[in-house]
Every structure is written in C-alpha cells, then in structure tokens.
Amino acid sequence: MTTASPGEPRWLSDEEQSVWRAYLHATTLMEDHLDRQLQRDAGMPHIYYGLLVQLSQAPRRQKRMTELAKDAKITRSRLSHAVARLEKSGWVRREDCPSDKRGQNAVLTDEGYEMLRRSAPGHVSAVRQAMFDRLTPEQMRSLGEIMQVVATGLQPEGTDADLPWLR
Amino acid sequence: MTTASPGEPRWLSDEEQSVWRAYLHATTLMEDHLDRQLQRDAGMPHIYYGLLVQLSQAPRRQKRMTELAKDAKITRSRLSHAVARLEKSGWVRREDCPSDKRGQNAVLTDEGYEMLRRSAPGHVSAVRQAMFDRLTPEQMRSLGEIMQVVATGLQPEGTDADLPWLR
DNA sequence: TCTATCTAGTTAAACTTTCAAGAAAAGGTC
C-alpha cells in the first residue's frame, strides 16, 4: 500500500533527480551543521535541544512523556532514553503525573531553562545564517508551502487522530 | 565566526518560525519514511543504500574509501563501519588499491547490484509519492533552487579544495 | 638517507537509536 506496484518503474526525470540530490545534500549538511553547533555550544544533539524547547514553551514547562514524544515526532522509547540522559545532565526532571499513575511528566529544570536562554541566540543565529539570510522573501514563502505539502503527505495515516501516530 | 555575536539576538519572525518548523517537521518525516521503507525492502538504512547507489554509478562499480566518504558526506570512520556491515551482508567487497598500499576500494558485488536493481523501483516510488507527486512544476523548480542555495552556503568552508571537507 | 609531516583507513569506547519485550495502571464489557 505504501510503495510500488511492479511493472511500472516510473523513474525520476533528470530535473527530478537533480532536485532530489540537492534536497538530500542540503538537508544532510543542515542537520550535520546544527548537530555540530549544538553539541559544541549546548553539549547535546539537535533533537535533545528540540525537546527542551518544547518543554520551555509548555504551560508549566512540563509535558506528559507521550505528548512530548508525539510533538517531537519520536518514539516513546527514544524519548525515555533521551530524558534519562537529560536528567543526568540536570536539564530535565521527571515527576509523577497526579491524575494518571502510569504517567510521567518531563519538567524543564531552572538549570535547563537557563542553559536554553544562554544557547538560544547562537542557535537562532546558526539557523538564520544557514537558511533565512540566504533566501528571498519569495523563496521563504515557497519553502514554507512546499514543506507543508510534504509534511501533510507523510503525516501518520489516520487523518484525524493520534492512533498509530508514528511507525 | 560561525555563530552569534552577543548583544544582537535577532530572533526569527513569526513567518520564519513557521517555515522553520515546517522544514524540520517535513524533513524529519521524510527521513523516517525512507529509512523505514528501505529497512523493510532492502534491509538497510537510507544512508547505506545511498552508498550502494554511489558505487553502482562509479566507473568499475568501485570507489576509494575516502572518495566515497566525501561523496556521501560522511566521515571515514562511519564509512568504515558501514562498509564492514555491507561486506557482511555480501553487497560490498573490499579490495586493496594497487597504486597506494594504504588504500582500499569498496566494490559493489554482483549480489549488491542485483539487490539494488530489485529495490530501486520501490524506493523511487516512495520518493515520488512522498515528494514529487505532490509538487507543482513551479514548486519543484523552486525547491531545487532553494536547496542549492542552502547546500552552497553550508558547503565545507575551503571554497575550492577538499581540505577540511567535513567537520 | 633520515626525519618530520601528512594521508588513508581502522579501531575502541562512549553515546544514541531502534526493536522487541514487558510491567503497571486504566478502560471497557459481561
């Protein structure tokens, strides 16, 4: 249901190939760039940083594990490991959820918030330098639309809910 | 030189933030999607598949390790591990380089080529379905330009050569 | 030649991610 029907190998045109190569190239370099920048300036990979950002924007700087995993588009297992690591670093703390004894809240600590405050300018600057400072307003708008289309197409099948929301 | 100068935290505008979120979201979903597709249909992650593609397009279906690493934008260390794994699977074989006794050539085996031939249609189909079938010709052209700009901006500093070609 | 330096590739150890399995609580349904 997800992939090919045999017998009709519709290859990519030359232009499509070239766009695809550019896409892979650029996204690879970008991810490497940001991982390196954050590893250097904040001591953690990009995705971990993203988790802290999510927490910093949540109501009481905390979120249920499952919700956080969903918002960050990672598996719960991966999140468990990641939070364990962030806890060891002191940026996050776990708290039992009062209303559901199975639940855990990941809470951004003051140290975590402070770290975020310190490293955010550098990160924004890296993003801006790598992407926005190089694009015209038209290109920026266009990129937004395109990424929106692609994301929507890849969105977890169930159009509405969060049932098999990831893999 | 790479990141911020303190005192001027130029944050992202609302639109920039929205584009950036869409970018992260879409690229994450895309990478997950392709990794899953290839793990299922070819038994290897996306990047390993890319290595085989590179080899399949090289002159005698072989390449020096360093060159392959450079073309695939990964470190030599990562390539060493990857080739070890691909060798164990039988898709790739190592050969001593005749002209440089330090050198190794990674060679795509017949089995590797055959596997590629079998799984390529499904992979192309997955890419097409996730991206090209959803974009207008204008969007495709625009995406190509944008990715080109971004990649160029992140290209290893040394404008000409391959000195510190990666990290 | 002798020596210092550079390049190619590998390796070990620490870390991250994935996969499969599992414990515990919650939610039906009878």
Next chain:
DNA sequence: GACCTTTTCTTGAAAGTTTAACTAGATAGA
C-alpha cells in the same frame, strides 16, 4: 468483580554513530 484489551512508560540488547587515538604508507625537506 472478573476478564480482556489498551495505554503509558521503561528496559535490555543490537545496530549505528561519534570521537579520539592509532597503524601503516606516502611525501617532502634537509
């Protein structure tokens, strides 16, 4: 309540990646 299913989160092992150190061979200069 008893029973079955689902949801939440964790765990351990295997796979993959990163970092730094290391071996061997190539290169260049005195």
